Amino acid sequence: MTRSPADTDDLVQDVLERAWRNRRTFRSESALTTWLYRITINRARDVAARAETQRTEPSGTGDIDVPISDLEHPETVAQALSDRSTVRAALATLTVEDRMVLALHDGEGWTATQIGAVGALTTAAVYKRIHRARVKLLHALDDGPTHPRSDSQACRRTLAAASDYLDGRLDVDASARIDTHLRQCRRCPPIAQALIGIKTALGLRPWTSAVPEQFVYDVAHLGGPPPAAMTGHPRHPESDTP
Template identity: 35%
Template sequence: MDTEATDADLLARHVEGDPDAFGELVRRHRDRLWAVALRTLGDREEAADAVQDALVSAYRAAHTFRGQSAVTTWLHRITVNACLDRARKAASRKTSPVDDTERLEQLLEPHESASAPAERNDLHRQLLEALGTLPPDQRAALVLVDMQGYPVAEAARMLDVPTGTVKSRCARGRARLLPLLTHLRPESSGDSKEPAPGRNRAQGTSVPPAAGPRNTDPPDTGPSDSAAVKGGGGRA
């Protein structure tokens, strides 16, 4: 496979019948898709299933892509909506924390994170529980902007909502998290300043999903870009 080919080229080749093109596209983007899914859902199994659902949707709907956004934006949008769909369905279930040191502690100032392993594990648990209290839409916005470091405009394209909606969801999410996280800060620290959006871009992921969808049936007549995204999951 030509590693110099653009994402759009690979998607076009896939539509034309190239059996390797979609796998290369997945290889390029799976780590970031996995990171978004894991941080949005907080559960490895759910995240892997959401990414798999999204890849199957993208595989089948590739012929509907019209280039109105970057391929990576299109893939992230499908993945985020697949995550939101699963998050809404699992809203009444409590998920287990995962061992991810890049998690919500990044919403706090670096010096405020506990250093002792036992305290650190407890901090992770409380931070994950706090994130889990947010509505899925607010959680997704915070994950994209504050944790993945995407500009608000790009996050808006991924979520298929106006930039103002992303800003308001982030603001409401931060406001809801603040009282839940304040007790984790050292008593001697009087600084409750929030970090700047985009500062905490995660570097690296663990155990990414397989490099291709489970279902590799050839694509058939499908919906438009926006409709295909809906198929990947719920949307605002």
């Protein structure tokens, strides 16, 4: 959800410190992980807001909705998804909310309902944001200029439903129509393949590995000394791997 590894490290440390200071406010109505993620997302939004006020150039595709059918070079985009630094740079052009849903859904395998609980969004709103964020990421990776294309109405319908199709959210008839179109169309399959590549690309670094297990244990068992992350002296070095 951050724009660089250094920002991620700073964010994690900040979240751990805030969570420990506010550990007495944790209530068992929600899972501990949900509470931690909510703190993380709120802090990531704050950091992103400060960064945007300092930005002197437009934020790329972050606030623009561009149709997926306008993608100029889907084969090149699919290849770009295999390069971690390229993907990270493209993600940096998105808003923190869009990065959040991609990281949690496509990177970590969270359901839309789980993301909604953390981000205070409805399930429908989460799915809409996932689709929009995927399209923006693909366009950020596209080398070509963006301009309206003369794709058929069938192509536009298929690509508009592509995210739901890949997530298994369509009924049998709708899925069959897309299957038929993809077999007959030369334009749409590479774009669908690029969408599939997002999950592979975002799975390169599991987010949960950034939260030390010792910290989760300490917060769950309130009281006692501060967690190791706060003192700089890990109790279990083997579990402190970034």
